[in-house]
Amino acid sequence: MKYLTYILLSLWLLAVTIPLAWVGVNSLRSSKEIVENPFGVPWLVQGSPHQEEAGHPTPQESAQSNFQNAWVESNFSQYFLNSLIVTSVSLVMILLFGAMAAYALAKIPSLGNRLIYLYFISGMMIPAQLTLVPLFFQYSYLSETLSAWTAPLGIEIQLHNSHAGLILIYIAFSLPFTILILTGFFKSLPNALRESAIIDGASEFTVFWRIMLPLARPGIISAAIFNFLGLWNEYLFALIFVNTPEKKTLPLGLSNVSIQAQYNTDFGLLFAGLVIVIIPTLITYLVLQRQLTKGITAGALKG
Amino acid sequence: MHINRELKRLRWFLIAPALILFTCFTALPGVRALIYSFQKWDGFNEPEWVGTQNFQALLADDLFIPALKNNAILMVAGGAITLCLALLFASTIHRGMRGAGIFRVAFFFPNILAAVAIAILWQQMYSTTDFGIINAVWIQLQEALPGVFLDKDQSPAPFPFTDSNYLIWSIVPMLVWTATGFYMVLFLAAMQSIPEEFYEAATIDGASPRQQFWHITFPLIREVFIVGIVFFIISTAKFFDAVWVMEAELPNKNSHVMATVLYQKVFHEYNVGYAAAVAVVLFILVFIATLITLNFSRKDSLEY
Numbered sequence: 103m104k105y106l107t108y109i110l111l112s113l114w115l116l117a118v119t120i121p122l123a124w125v126g127v128n129s130l131r132s133s134k135e136i137v138e139n140p141f142g143v144p145w146l147v148q149g150s151p152h153q154e155e156a157g158h159p160t161p162q163e164s165a166q167s168n169f170q171n172a173w174v175e176s177n178f179s180q181y182f183l184n185s186l187i188v189t190s191v192s193l194v195m196i197l198l199f200g201a202m203a204a205y206a207l208a209k210i211p212s213l214g215n216r217l218i219y220l221y222f223i224s225g226m227m228i229p230a231q232l233t234l235v236p237l238f239f240q241y242s243y244l245s246e247t248l249s250a251w252t253a254p255l256g257i258e259i260q261l262h263n264s265h266a267g268l269i270l271i272y273i274a275f276s277l278p279f280t281i282l283i284l285t286g287f288f289k290s291l292p293n294a295l296r297e298s299a300i301i302d303g304a305s306e307f308t309v310f311w312r313i314m315l316p317l318a319r320p321g322i323i324s325a326a327i328f329n330f331l332g333l334w335n336e337y338l339f340a341l342i343f344v345n346t347p348e349k350k351t352l353p354l355g356l357s358n359v360s361i362q363a364q365y366n367t368d369f370g371l372l373f374a375g376l377v378i379v380i381i382p383t384l385i386t387y388l389v390l391q392r393q394l395t396k397g398i399t400a401g402a403l404k405g
Numbered sequence: 406m407h408i409n410r411e412l413k414r415l416r417w418f419l420i421a422p423a424l425i426l427f428t429c430f431t432a433l434p435g436v437r438a439l440i441y442s443f444q445k446w447d448g449f450n451e452p453e454w455v456g457t458q459n460f461q462a463l464l465a466d467d468l469f470i471p472a473l474k475n476n477a478i479l480m481v482a483g484g485a486i487t488l489c490l491a492l493l494f495a496s497t498i499h500r501g502m503r504g505a506g507i508f509r510v511a512f513f514f515p516n517i518l519a520a521v522a523i524a525i526l527w528q529q530m531y532s533t534t535d536f537g538i539i540n541a542v543w544i545q546l547q548e549a550l551p552g553v554f555l556d557k558d559q560s561p562a563p564f565p566f567t568d569s570n571y572l573i574w575s576i577v578p579m580l581v582w583t584a585t586g587f588y589m590v591l592f593l594a595a596m597q598s599i600p601e602e603f604y605e606a607a608t609i610d611g612a613s614p615r616q617q618f619w620h621i622t623f624p625l626i627r628e629v630f631i632v633g634i635v636f637f638i639i640s641t642a643k644f645f646d647a648v649w650v651m652e653a654e655l656p657n658k659n660s661h662v663m664a665t666v667l668y669q670k671v672f673h674e675y676n677v678g679y680a681a682a683v684a685v686v687l688f689i690l691v692f693i694a695t696l697i698t699l700n701f702s703r704k705d706s707l708e709y
Contacts, residue, residue, distance in 0.1 A: 107497040111508050118511050121526055124538060203423035210416045225427060227695045228435045229643050231664050232688045235671050235680050236437035274430030277423050306415045335519035337646045353521040360525045361653045379522045387517055395513055395590050
């Protein structure tokens with residue numbers, strides 16, 4: 103029995119790692135090689151039979167051309183930058199606004215706190231799909247109204263097909279979970295800290311900004327990791343609210359390349375694109391693996 | 406504590422940004438969707454109030470009902486395999502074994518990949534244009550074992566899962582591949598909070614590992630297991646990315662799920678009220694499932 107489960111676990115380990123290794127190997131090969139030899143590894147070790155042919159790319163050249171195609175010609179550099187902008191701006195805002203609200207709800211006693219807390223938390227039950235359609239029309243209306251106000255200044259506000267529009271949605275959607283985690287965290291900090299600081303002449307804001315916020319760092323970090331992965335990989339909202347190539351995020355860019363690959367059969371490019379999308383999450387995971395699994399499961403149990 | 410004016414002002418200053426953003430871009434659109442679902446609206450002209458007509462139409466819809474069935478396939482088939490595997494893996498690792506850390510780290514990893522990337526990876530593995538590894542193994546298998554999968558004189562056929570008619574079934578292994586690690590870690594965390602003395606006592610009484618699992622481990626993590634089931638229901642009710650990507654943004658009657666029907670109704674058929682009704686059904690499913698989770702997670706601090 104023991105050996106049997108060991109074998110089963112090892113098989114699963116292979117099932118998880120082989121596809122990922124396959125993506126990595128294929129991103130280093132030309133489309134022709136990929137199509138001719140699906141498994142790749144033998145050719146990578148021995149060199150492919152085409153190596154002798156004139157003009158056939160060496161593995162280094164294939165890799166270089168795949169990544170160059172993806173990064174430059176297929177705009178992955180732009181998508182990467184867009185994802186970076188959208189994710190990091192959203193993340194900063196989410197953590198700032200989330201921590202502010204969570205602190206008030208946890209540490210400033212008031213009658214309405216419980217109600218406001220429940221209001222935020224109930225947001226976790228709202229699936230993105232429910233809000234998609236109203237948000238779409240709300241954005242048209244908001245853009246028009248706001249632009250009418252700002253027209254005298256020569257500014258036109260457009261929430262459709264803009265990073266700002268996407269960021270607003272990301273912030274709003276990530277707040278419930280962030281507030282849930284951080285309120286719990288602030289509650290665990292002793293009140294005596296605040297009282298002694300006030301006696302020493304600190305303002306209430308200073309207590310929050312200089313004492314409580316730094317102490318809540320572990321909670322803020324786990325909220326940050328969780329939100330980073332969710333936003334970096336987000337597809338549905340981005341699909342609906344971003345249309346032009348120069349605004350698209352990585353998941354959108356990748357799905358575009360995938361659809362094109364079915365016609366132009368540039369699979370080397372597709373695999374290189376996959377690697378570009380996977381690498382940042384892989385690095386994040388390897389560095390923060392312990393905190394991440396702990397945070398995600400704790401969040402899951404609460405949510 | 407006495408609340409002075411400064412503190413009161415600070416309180417609203419701290420809460421306001423989150424409250425306004427959440428209200429405008431999550432809560433309000435959520436309520437709006439409920440209102441839309443009782444209207445007939447093309448997105449341009451005046452909306453017309455139609456009562457429950459949209460919901461009645463849904464019940465007879467030849468796109469929505471198959472989509473609901475597809476969501477159910479993902480839930481039931483994917484859920485059963487994923488949760489059983491996760492439970493098996495977690496209980497094995499929990500009772501101590503070499504290399505447990507590697508298994509845990511590796512199994513969890515697919516969870517943090519973009520759903521789009523996973524979908525494309527699997528699509529390529531299934532690919533029939535010669536290089537998909539699953540398809541290649543399948544063809545090799547048919548050649549190696551003539552007469553098992555095919556009649557002797559038939560030539561090897563491509564893996565049927567790549568067919569759009571079977572798309573949902575081809576997503577099931579992908580779902581299991583992705584999710585098992587997550588549920589394993591979830592169950593493992595619950596198992597690790599069970600006091601070691603229980604197992605020591607059971608071992609002294611001569612209970613076999615299997616008996617220990619069914620009489621100690623499983624009863625004590627039952628709540629978390631149910632949370633796991635509910636979680637799976639929620640995630641498969643919302644399922645969108647993989648179907649959308651694998652079908653190149655054009656799912657057909659056999660491959661639609663609820664969320665893709667919703668997209669189609671708004672952006673292809675301009676039937677906003679109808680799409681909102683789909684969203685409301687999806688929401689009600691998620692809502693009920695979440696209520697069950699909250700109910701259980703409140704009780705999950707078992708007294709030992």
